[in-house]
Amino acid sequence: MKFDLVVIGGGAAGFFGAIQAAEQKPGLKILILEKTTKLLTKVKVSGGGRCNVTHDCINPFELARHYPRGEKALKNLFKSFHAGNTVAWFEGKGVSLKVEDDGRMFPDTDSSQTIIDCFMREVQRHKIRIEMEAAVLSLRKEEEEFLITTDTETYHAAKVLIATGGSPNAGAYQWIADTGHAVLKPIPSLFTFNEAEKNFSDLMGIAVPNAEVKITGTKFSQQGPLLITHWGLSGPAVIKLSAWAAEYLHGIHYTFQVLVSWIGAVKEADFMAGLQEHKAQKGKQKIVTNPLFGLPQRLWERLCSLAEIDAQKIWADLPQKNMNKLMEFLIRCPFQIKGKTTFKEEFVTCGGVDVKTIDLDTMQSKTIKNLFFAGEVLNIDGETGGFNFQAAWTTAYVAAKTIATS
Structure with missing residues (x-):
């Protein structure tokens, strides 16, 4: 049960981070842990079931202005991976996106299943393993190895990417707080x-x-x-x-x-x-x-x-x-x-892991080497219109790039 990378969270940021790491360093042994019985749930319901993948705005500074929390952090991050990169990546996988009058971008099929199918194909292609109903109880580091404990198993990993998404329940962040990272109280947004x-x-x-x-x-x-x-x-x-x-x-x-x-x-x-x-x-x-x-x-x-x-x-x-x-x-x-x-079935949180505890050039923890964060688990959230997914893709990409090159 030893892995090069364990990704905690089977949502947008978790899947994208796992796939990006596998693309940038083929052969990595990667595991995704998901606490529920469903994968990519927000992708499924986003945009009324059409999946609002991103927003038609490629200028990093303009794009960052759509985030009530995280604007400063995202300005530089978007220089590495912005909406244009998102579009190019999906099109490279055979998924073309369209722009609506208000700037929102959806798959041409108008179906979130298109995005889900794309991710599942990539996961299978890279032989990324998925374990469901695997809620993490604790995460600790012993020498150069992480031990991730669920209620049924303990996994060993060289690197860990936390991408558990947002939750209205402060208790959901407790095991993260136990690692010494400051967690700001989660409250509703959107x-x-x-x-x-x-x-x-x-x-x-x-x-x-x-x-x-x-x-x-x-x-x-x-x-x-x-x-x-x-x-x-x-x-x-x-x-x-x-x-x-x-x-x-x-x-x-x-x-x-x-x-x-x-x-x-x-x-x-x-x-x-x-x-x-x-x-x-x-x-x-x-x-x-x-x-x-x-x-x-x-x-x-x-x-x-x-x-x-x-x-x-x-x-x-x-x-x-x-x-x-x-x-x-x-x-x-x-x-x-x-x-x-x-708003619809989309719960977005203001709050989460304080970005001050993260090196925003790498998405790596400032205090624990080889521990990374991506997506809405961070205190980063945007307006409606594809901005929260773009933050997930961007932070996951930067984390994966660091994981693959270190």
Whole structure:
């Protein structure tokens, strides 16, 4: 049961690290340990089952800006392996990727199984062994060898790559903490907002293409598509906001207020001037039945109702106080948020192994030689859109390169 490399974790980073190590140094005896009965579970569910492999952004500095935690660390890492390298690697294995309008990249097949099959073929080709239902209980180093103990076996390894992914359970990191590495408390990132009063729940399914969502009393703000759901607010603007504000929102127990501008970021004075001009030019037009700014009819009706505008009212007869109210609900529509909902089936953590304990040129532990880390087990997480997978591919690649060349 002796191996050149034992990879702990059968997810994206674990598989990619094992395969990269085997590619860069053929003949390595490699083992992947997975604690559950399933492999590559996040790959399976990502992107609604289509697998959002990466994001169409190859500039390392631009790419790194999409990570609330890990931006500084990733700037240099992406110089070694960025989204363009990811695309090239998969295409080299016969898996072509496509770019969607928002920059997300998926396999041409629109199926995560394509990615899973690719990984399984490579694992078989390199004779990488996989043991499932093998939860690690302890990891210790004796002289130049690691001993990895599960509830059924003890494995020996020259090198170890920890790629266990994120977990909401702090206890899942205990055996890592026991090795002397600092672990920051895992908390949720990437989630949707639950509206306390459900004032808009009957409009579930309505979306706007470019809203601005701000958390009251903070500088946290994001723009992008916004979706009204039966529980509250979702869509890229909200999901991105949840990532950047993850620590703050956890600290206030997910009870807060957001202000929504349904038409994106605007200057109030300019916006009011535009409304006044529309009133002057379209004075005989009914307000409620003629939505402005490309807003969906039902949403426009709701905003007019909140502004106390009668269904038969025309622009010429609209009092200034109602005009002011309409502006408020268009650019500062308040939502009382109480609680969150996990985004689809994807749980992403803010927290994990502190990157300060890792040599970011090699992904090797600063304190234990030949112990490496990759993926979401680290305190690195990105916005939604393929960024978390890219961090997994990149950190796994750099770790594998070091493993193969040392």
